[in-house]
Amino acid sequence: MTRASDIMHPGAECIREHETLATAARIMRDRDVGALPICGENEKLLGIVTDRDIVLKCIAEGRDPSAVTAGELAEGRPMTVEADEDTEQVLRVMEQYRVRRLPVINHPEHKLVGMISEADIARGMPQARVAEFVSAVCAEEAPVRPSVTAPGQASA
Numbered sequence: 001m002t003r004a005s006d007i008m009h010p011g012a013e014c015i016r017e018h019e020t021l022a023t024a025a026r027i028m029r030d031r032d033v034g035a036l037p038i039c040g041e042n043e044k045l046l047g048i049v050t051d052r053d054i055v056l057k058c059i060a061e062g063r064d065p066s067a068v069t070a071g072e073l074a075e076g077r078p079m080t081v082e083a084d085e086d087t088e089q090v091l092r093v094m095e096q097y098r099v100r101r102l103p104v105i106n107h108p109e110h111k112l113v114g115m116i117s118e119a120d121i122a123r124g125m126p127q128a129r130v131a132e133f134v135s136a137v138c139a140e141e142a143p144v145r146p147s148v149t150a151p152g153q154a155s156a
Contacts, residue, residue: 020065
């Protein structure tokens with residue numbers, strides 16, 4: 001049985017809730033990651049900030065990333081899995097909630113020990129299961145479009 005700890009990227013670094021998005025962006029650049037867990041007091045996981053969040057929820061709104069804190073972007077309760085969780089359960093959680101990154105915690109301390117990303121899934125799972133995962137997490141529902149007939153063809 002493969003566990004979350006077998007495929008996770010260990011040593012995930014938190015951005016503190018009072019640190020700025022500019023700091024988060026520098027950490028992401030330096031660590032070559034696209035997301036950071038947001039931690040509060042006692043290492044409590046408050047959320048995740050992504051590079052996309054910084055662009056869409058800060059810069060695109062004309063806000064200053066040197067003035068906006070990571071905690072301001074923490075929304076809702078972040079999904080997590082325990083380090084000893086079976087990878088199929090990990091994938092089910094990611095698919096159900098359509099998340100591309102998932103913090104991994106240890107039990108019973110509930111401390112952050114790693115992160116699982118799409119890249120970790122791709123490296124640690126069989127190709128067919130990776131394709132199924134990507135389809136479930138990344139595929140958007142196709143918009144309903146009117147039927148278009150190519151020139152010279154009759155419509156059905």
